[in-house]
Amino acid sequence: MTIRLYCFGESGNSYKAALALELSGLGWEPVYVDFFNGETRSPEFRALNEMGEAPVMVDGDLVLAQSGVIQDYVVEKSGKLGVATPEERREILRWTLWDNHKLSSPAGMTRFLIHFLPKDKQPQGVIPFTQARLNAAYKTLNQHLQNRDWVAANHLTIADLSCCSYLYYPEPFGFERKDWPHIDAWLSRISDTPGWKHPYDLMPGSPADRASQEGKTT
Amino acid sequence: MTIRLYCFGESGNSYKAALALELSGLGWEPVYVDFFNGETRSPEFRALNEMGEAPVMVDGDLVLAQSGVIQDYVVEKSGKLGVATPEERREILRWTLWDNHKLSSPAGMTRFLIHFLPKDKQPQGVIPFTQARLNAAYKTLNQHLQNRDWVAANHLTIADLSCCSYLYYPEPFGFERKDWPHIDAWLSRISDTPGWKHPYDLMPGSPADRASQEGKTT
Incomplete structure (x- = not known):
């Protein structure tokens, strides 16, 4: 089935x-x-x-x-x-949790408030606040990817597919690939994977x- | 060591x-x-x-x-x-991720903004926004605990210790135990566990x- x-x-x-x-x-x-x-x-x-x-x-x-x-x-x-070792398994869990907390949650929220809510329903003050928090998250991820190709192992894993998710959307919410070169290169590596959509x-x-x-x- | x-x-x-x-x-x-x-x-x-x-x-x-x-x-x-079965292991992961995204993240943030930032540095509009989101999370958790004693299994697990964490703090941030009877009873079950602090x-x-x-x- x-x-x-x-x-x-x-x-x-x-x-x-x-x-x-x-x-x-x-x-x-x-x-x-x-x-x-x-x-x-x-x-x-x-x-x-x-x-x-x-x-x-x-x-x-x-x-x-x-x-x-x-x-x-x-x-x-x-x-x-997936991965083979307990250490790598913990790396997947670590970055998945971090993504849920620090990256995807405020990214999804910010994009929703900017693009999917009528302008007159946008709560005052929330967007700049979440964007500032997101900047700290981009910085952490960009730094992490400085000397490595993938988030949790030496190959593509579900941790990459967690962290990347909101970063491919075309509606601008404050994330600019050109500002974060290591994130930019990593997003290209993922989207170059055969079968990526x-x-x-x-x-x-x-x-x-x-x-x-x-x-x-x- | x-x-x-x-x-x-x-x-x-x-x-x-x-x-x-x-x-x-x-x-x-x-x-x-x-x-x-x-x-x-x-x-x-x-x-x-x-x-x-x-x-x-x-x-x-x-x-x-x-x-x-x-x-x-x-x-x-x-x-x-911990737990014994793959099903229960997934339940732990499910509620830990949910907690990181929907409960602890906005709860920690709201409490921080209210109590640990000088009043003149509090961003306008953010606190009522996160409190409304938290209300939806309390509702989900309260409902989940309506007919069960623990979050992920038939005994205390790390999923309970994830979801409960911000709910024991004395500084008010919008969560009132009396409003959520099943959460209230569950928090008492956890704090009645020998060794709880x-x-x-x-x-x-x-x-x-x-x-x-x-x-x-x-």
Whole structure:
């Protein structure tokens, strides 16, 4: 049975899971989550994931939430994108936790506030605050990648696919590749990997889709 | 050799690691990190942890950062506070990631902005924004604990010690135990565990310490 991933294109957290599935070679298909019309907050979706978040992966009877858990399962099932030693396994966990806390969380939030909320609903003061915190995170990651090709091992792992996720999106939220040369080179290494796809090509849903949908209904 | 944990009392993330060490029965000792005078941003501390954050654990030659990684190591070394099955292991990872992203990160931030920054340096608009996000997190956790005693298994695990950490602190930041009865009961279950200690009793450093220090130097 094909693995199903509940996801949507704009979600960097969904992208972490989708890209791991895609690059692992496992068979999978996306199931579109209509986040912008409130689907993740619906009782039906909460029955699938009590946390009310995408992505959710369904593999037969197994239902998993949290991108880091899905990535871990992809490694276990495919034998790809993981590591061999306890030390490297801890490095994956370390950078996945750091990413969830310091990078993806404020990046996703900042991008959402700037691009996916009406201007008159943007909370005052939050965007510059999260951007300042993000700058500290870019600095840490850029420094980490100064003398190494990959985040957690000497090859591509799920830790790379966690940290990179929000950094490929085209909507500007304060991250400029040219300002962070080691991050820039690393993002190119990841996107040069055979099979790599951009989030809007890998998952259903994008700002362009929604604009054309709105065009049809108005 | 005794395990050393670089930590400070006000840090809920340090508390996650310290409480896991304490309840596991492993021998350990705290090393005070002078966060409020910038120690985590110093080159010396960055040499220990490139992420510039507490806690950091040192066990002989092994240096680990990120509370979730340290907790994982404590389970491995002590055989305590962990789980037996892959399903439960995924539950630990799921709630640890959720906590890092949705609960501890905004809770630590909100408490810091309210209590540890001078009033005139508080960024406008951020506190109500993070408090609204926290409310959604309390709701998710309260619901999860409605029909169960512990977060990830049928006994206390490191997932409980991750999610609970900021919720024991006395400085008000918007979390009221009485508003969330299932969280309240669970916090009592954890603090009733033999060997449990409050963060300010387990680690050096507290607002009271700093106030008395300032009293001495002025």
